[in-house]
Amino acid sequence: MKLYSYFRSSAAYRVRIALNLKGLTHDIVPVNLLKSEQQGEQYLEKNIQGLLPALETEQGMLGQSLAILEWLEETTDTTPILPSDPWQKAQVRNLAYAIAVDIHPLNNLRVLKYLTNELAVTDEQKTKWYQDWIMTGFDKVEKMLGDTAFCCGEEPTLADICLVPQVYNALRFNTPMDNYPKIMAIYNHCNTLKAFTDAAPEQQIDAQ
Structure with missing residues (x-):
């Protein structure tokens, strides 16, 4: 997996924590928000919203940190981040x-x-x-x-x-x-x- 991230992005920070908690191997791909790289053609081809983070998986690209976190929870069996009850x-x-x-x-x-x-x-x-x-x-x-x-x-x-x-x-x-x-x-x-x-x-x- 590749996580498109900016070091001070709160939303990307959330996903980094979850990936670490679950022990999931991933690469970080920096996208500089201050230089508006998230609005560049190359990134928009990956994430049409032009926002961070985005998680590139074998199934495709997923944006929105909460959606990513829920997907990670539903597709992995390591370190749950939501209770079962x-x-x-x-x-x-x-x-x-x-x-x-x-x-x-x-x-x-x-x-x-x-x-x-x-x-x-x-x-x-x-x-x-x-x-x-x-x-x-x-x-x-x-x-x-x-x-x-x-x-x-x-x-x-x-x-x-x-x-x-x-x-x-x-x-x-x-x-x-x-x-x-x-x-x-x-x-x-x-x-x-x-x-x-x-x-x-x-x-x-x-x-x-």
């Missing part, structure tokens, strides 16, 4: 979607570029936008978490795979995190695992 599975998805669907889209690179290029906001205003939407989401996520080692129990799941990249970005934008002790405890615990640390942006071949 339907209710517990729904709880994991509930947390994962709260992050990947409700928080992340408001802060991805396309939105930040639009704020700067089209609306001419200042760097200070852009940072405030980023931080406000992170905190709005984390206020709710913090209350959804229990006192377990990971988001939903004692093993990493899809929820943790979504949480860690979002916290990484929150810290990168200097978002105040004092009000989120459970989130930070889970983030720090996840980062004691090699599958998470090896997927971190600074460990990628295209890290700058």
Whole structure:
């Protein structure tokens, strides 16, 4: 498999974690978002959406990180990232979607570029936008978490795979995190695992 990735892409970060957790052999193919390589003809032939990540498999190309994660779960029998119980599975998805669907889209690179290029906001205003939407989401996520080692129990799941990249970005934008002790405890615990640390942006071949 080949994972088309950018080292700071939150969505690609999720897939890197999952591939590592499941011990799946794969190659990383860097695509530079800052140079808009995802909009180049060569990449668009592989992923018509022009987004990252994309996973190239023997069956073809698959985009959208959540779809990739679900496919990996359904086609592999190593290290499950979703519980077998339907209710517990729904709880994991509930947390994962709260992050990947409700928080992340408001802060991805396309939105930040639009704020700067089209609306001419200042760097200070852009940072405030980023931080406000992170905190709005984390206020709710913090209350959804229990006192377990990971988001939903004692093993990493899809929820943790979504949480860690979002916290990484929150810290990168200097978002105040004092009000989120459970989130930070889970983030720090996840980062004691090699599958998470090896997927971190600074460990990628295209890290700058």
